[in-house]
Amino acid sequence: MAFEAKDSFPVMRPAVRETYGPADLSREPVFAGGFINFGYWQGIDLTAPLGEAERIRSQQDLYRRVLDAAGPLERRRVLEVGCGLGMGCALALGEYRPAGVTGMDIHPAQLERARQAHAGLLDEAPERLGFVRGAAERMPFADAEFDAVVSVEAAQHFPDLAAFAGETARVLRPGGRVAVASFFTTDGAPARDGELALLLDTYAKGLDIARPVSALTDALTASGFAGARAESIGHRVWAGWDAWLSRLWAADTWPRNFLRAYERRILDYYVVTAHRP
Template identity: 50%
Template structure:
């Protein structure tokens, strides 16, 4: 396993100095595996379909948040800002995107033309926002990078109002016992680009930070087959790793929608 400095440097090369969203495996400015429920996987797939699956993953999260007109929305791990701007469909009063890499923040800001949306550089475990600044918090395929999940949970509770909602989606280890084999099998974990957080640990950190009604729902059936089919078509550079589906089929890994609520009057 790489050390923290090596992991930080790798992510900076991938997301900061590089532009992962420009690779054919993603497309459309997104960086996520996609939600493929409504896609016919039997034939050829188009870039337009791939982009639609990434947008659909955001729809899953935004629907889970039950965002209302006038809400203040924060996305943690906002990348190039494409997903954050999708929140405008729900008529929020403002949307803020937070990303660790300054290059990503600059890319997002350069592409943005809506005054309700702005992007800020900062860490998930040390958010540069005042207490109770937001009504809704989302994160799409970023939490697998978080070095400090308890810190993210505490900061999420701090910046949300009482009654505020959190929803995130990404891939986690199914159990702590699965982690060693998962790291051996999937290159992104072996390199330290991704961290094999056990899903029960993530839920425990959210509850410890004061969130209630914390749940994790598997949505892997709508992720892994579609992603693997897209990779099978060869539209991925440098032999992009197809081991994710194998790990999921062996019960080591799954893709989850995680939700929680900061209770009214909690002061968490």
């Protein structure tokens, strides 16, 4: 049974507190629909004018890509780590027929927005949808409580990937799966941190943390997971994200450097999966 942690989880880093609190990233037009992710643009014509419908579809499709990787989910219990406004939780509940979905986030403001956004669902089926405060490094759940753990574009904020992997192993039942989508450096070269800080404000200001994708796969393996693997989906993410950004940001502005970092083989986008034996 989930419990509400009071003082048992780490303090939020200042950049995370501001971005997802007073700044409320979900209000930005670049994140139409409230999903707050870069999108998975397969099947979307990037040569045609992009509108809000295409943008929302891209974000939904990123969730579907991750949920498919964590499946099958029918009649299973699913945890999303870093749920934000809970849009992915609602999508999972509506399309994948799980027994229940729990969204966990460290930020109380995000959880309040999630509860407001999904008040109807929470009233109709409180046993199938819930939102809980907790940190990726210290989850407020019992051992083996979930069949699947997913996380979509949140791991770049997690201070301690080893602790996240350990907690994920703890809350998953034997046979459970984890699927994480996020952006990581392509290797562990010590210069990557500085390179990304020069290119992207999110790294310079400490919102995103530069780490190689192997840091997560190695952490999962060390925590007892089997079959940990990282699949690059950058070819389905970066061009579409940049095409969408071009509607709002000029070519010489820092957000357009995500695509440049990918083209320079500094940064890529991955789906990381593993299962608990």
